[in-house]
Amino acid sequence: MDAILETRGLGKSFGHFAAAADIDFRVAPGELRAVIGPNGAGKTTFFNLIAGTIAPTSGTISFKERDVTRTSGTRRVHFGLAKAFQTANLYGDQTVHQNCRLAALAHVQGPFAPQVFRRSKRLRTVDDIAERALSRLELDELADVRAGDLSHGDKKRLDIAVALATEPEILLLDEPVAGMSRDEARKTEALIRRLASEMTVLIIEHDMDLIMGISDSITVLHQGRVLATGTPGEIRENPNVQEAYLGGHSQEEMHA
Amino acid sequence: MLAGDVRFLIFTAIGLAAFPLALHAVGGYGGLATQICILSVAAIGFNVLLGYAGMLSYGHAMFYGGGGYLAAILLMRAMPAHPNLWLAVLGATIATAALALAIGSVTVRLYGIYFALLTLAFAQMVFFIVEQGGEITGGDDGLQSFPNALLPIGPWSIDLTAPVPPIDMGPLGTVSDLKLWYVFAAIVLLLVLWFTRALTRSQFGEVLGAIRENEERSLFVGFNAATYRLAAFAISGALTGFAGAMRALYDGTVAVDSLGIDRSGSFVIYTIVGGVQTVFGPVVGTAIIVYLENVLSGVTPLWRLIEGLIFIAAIVFLPSGIVGTLGGRGKRGRRALFGALRARPATGVAPPAGPAPAAVDVPRETNA
Numbered sequence: 001m002d003a004i005l006e007t008r009g010l011g012k013s014f015g016h017f018a019a020a021a022d023i024d025f026r027v028a029p030g031e032l033r034a035v036i037g038p039n040g041a042g043k044t045t046f047f048n049l050i051a052g053t054i055a056p057t058s059g060t061i062s063f064k065e066r067d068v069t070r071t072s073g074t075r076r077v078h079f080g081l082a083k084a085f086q087t088a089n090l091y092g093d094q095t096v097h098q099n100c101r102l103a104a105l106a107h108v109q110g111p112f113a114p115q116v117f118r119r120s121k122r123l124r125t126v127d128d129i130a131e132r133a134l135s136r137l138e139l140d141e142l143a144d145v146r147a148g149d150l151s152h153g154d155k156k157r158l159d160i161a162v163a164l165a166t167e168p169e170i171l172l173l174d175e176p177v178a179g180m181s182r183d184e185a186r187k188t189e190a191l192i193r194r195l196a197s198e199m200t201v202l203i204i205e206h207d208m209d210l211i212m213g214i215s216d217s218i219t220v221l222h223q224g225r226v227l228a229t230g231t232p233g234e235i236r237e238n239p240n241v242q243e244a245y246l247g248g249h250s251q252e253e254m255h256a
Numbered sequence: 257m258l259a260g261d262v263r264f265l266i267f268t269a270i271g272l273a274a275f276p277l278a279l280h281a282v283g284g285y286g287g288l289a290t291q292i293c294i295l296s297v298a299a300i301g302f303n304v305l306l307g308y309a310g311m312l313s314y315g316h317a318m319f320y321g322g323g324g325y326l327a328a329i330l331l332m333r334a335m336p337a338h339p340n341l342w343l344a345v346l347g348a349t350i351a352t353a354a355l356a357l358a359i360g361s362v363t364v365r366l367y368g369i370y371f372a373l374l375t376l377a378f379a380q381m382v383f384f385i386v387e388q389g390g391e392i393t394g395g396d397d398g399l400q401s402f403p404n405a406l407l408p409i410g411p412w413s414i415d416l417t418a419p420v421p422p423i424d425m426g427p428l429g430t431v432s433d434l435k436l437w438y439v440f441a442a443i444v445l446l447l448v449l450w451f452t453r454a455l456t457r458s459q460f461g462e463v464l465g466a467i468r469e470n471e472e473r474s475l476f477v478g479f480n481a482a483t484y485r486l487a488a489f490a491i492s493g494a495l496t497g498f499a500g501a502m503r504a505l506y507d508g509t510v511a512v513d514s515l516g517i518d519r520s521g522s523f524v525i526y527t528i529v530g531g532v533q534t535v536f537g538p539v540v541g542t543a544i545i546v547y548l549e550n551v552l553s554g555v556t557p558l559w560r561l562i563e564g565l566i567f568i569a570a571i572v573f574l575p576s577g578i579v580g581t582l583g584g585r586g587k588r589g590r591r592a593l594f595g596a597l598r599a600r601p602a603t604g605v606a607p608p609a610g611p612a613p614a615a616v617d618v619p620r621e622t623n624a
Contacts, residue, residue, distance in 0.1 A: 077478035078478050082477075089604045090470070090473065091473065102462075102474075102477060105463070112480045112487075113459065114460055116460045119459060120462055163476075
């Protein structure tokens with residue numbers, strides 16, 4: 001099958017330090033792919049390269065067979081590639097509903113719409129998209145709450161809902177359950193599982209229970225390079241992966 | 257048009273009709289009312305940028321003075337025989353909008369104090385170019401005694417320097433020094449206020465507010481923040497340039513101090529004293545400061561000191577300005593001002609409250 005997202009020889013160097021190097025990566029439509037790796041493996045760099053937050057120093061990124069290597073993150077959103085932030089990044093003063101509404105507005109109206117007289121209130125489709133995004137993350141009951149007043153877990157879920165309101169084809173999630181309680185994490189896991197049945201999901205996560213439980217396939221990064229790609233079972237049994245993880249930890253942690 | 261718009265226009269029109277009478281009652285003269293209306297339009301333009309886009313310009317005199325010079329040059333060079341006020345003012349406004357687009361395409365990439373300093377640098381550049389402009393700009397002397405432009409409306413050509421019939425206010429005296437210029441300036445101000453109100457409630461204003469609150473998030477929901485900021489800069493510059501053109505035609509003269517740093521600073525003071533992020537704030541701030549300047553500068557040489565104290569008092573005690581405070585905005589204006597001074601794009605990510613959660617990276621199975 002054709003890949004929805006593909007990178008070839010993707011790399012990012014900061015001076016002499018290669019945070020990501022020579023990454024060949026393919027995600028099939030509908031797949032739920034996880035990217036894991038020890039601290040400093042280049043996961044966040046890779047995520048930022050895909051989202052368009054930073055520009056690569058080598059290689060290419062293509063999305064739906066279109067080269068987006070030099071395309072801004074804002075444009076990529078309109079192509080159908082949306083990201084949720086690792087630390088919830090919201091309009092804290094706006095309501096939960098308005099947070100999603102703004103994302104839906106961008107989706108419907110495009111990157112720049114100088115509507116200096118018309119109010120957006122009349123755009124019913126925008127409201128519909130926002131409400132759908134909220135209900136998919138089970139935030140409907142909090143629609144009128146100020147986003148800044150939400151709990152940590154609800155903020156992270158709202159961040160995903162905002163990304164969803166741009167109607168993406170591929171959703172990038174950066175540690176979606178980080179800092180959540182066990183119950184919140186479990187609830188979010190179920191929601192992500194449901195989203196993954198409707199779209200492609202690329203997830204970066206430290207929580208191994210989550211990764212092993214929900215991923216179709218896993219890519220392991222180590223020192224900025226792809227160490228292995230395979231099903232959760234294959235990754236678990238891979239001696240190189242075990243080596244990389246144990247090697248990345250201090251003596252105390254190993255004996256703990 | 258919505259019922260709210262009609263009510264807004266009617267009440268504002270009543271206020272503007274009463275304004276020169278009230279000003280007369282406290283010792284102001286007719287021309288001052290006209291000057292306040294025109295300067296208010298410039299301050300409103302400045303507030304579009306500071307209040308709604310969250311960008312503090314310290315160079316708006318380049319648009320104000322620029323609009324004035326452009327209108328004067330258009331009158332003197334392009335239509336000396338048939339001076340037409342519409343053409344002079346609209347031509348100058350379009351040209352200032354183009355100037356704002358050109359300068360904005362460089363400056364809107366910067367934030368906070370860096371943005372303010374770069375706008376100041378551009379304004380100083382414009383100042384020196386005009387000062388060295390020789391015959392075209394009149395150099396240090398500026399341009400004087402250009403033809404009195406008539407305002408063509410339908411078959412009529414109206415001379416705005418004609419007097420308004422005296423208005424008898426009984427015990428408060430008679431207002432006899434108003435010219436038609438006031439009527440014109442008041443109508444212009446009314447329309448600019450209505451436009452600004454519509455702008456801030458429009459989809460454009462909504463997105464501008466979103467970018468002001470959290471630019472990083474806005475980029476990743478798909479808003480092209482730089483283009484929105486540039487559009488706000490251009491609208492702001494055009495409004496201020498429009499006011500500058502009106503002022504030059506009203507005065508019949510234009511001088512380099514209209515491009516100076518004092519003029520740029522005055523828009524900051526008018527807007528903050530009156531109320532940043534409010535539709536009427538810039539008008540009220542302009543009225544109060546210009547009136548006090550007019551009254552006090554004849555009485556004491558310490559006027560500038562008093563003006564400075566008023567500005568400091570507003571920032572410390574009334575950060576939402578007079579209109580914002582009366583409107584119940586409390587101290588919200590302070591956040592708007594701090595936001596405009598922040599030297600990087602806004603993000604909604606709160607600084608971490610404690611140490612980051614420890615990363616648990618080891619797959620359970622391999623660890624066991």
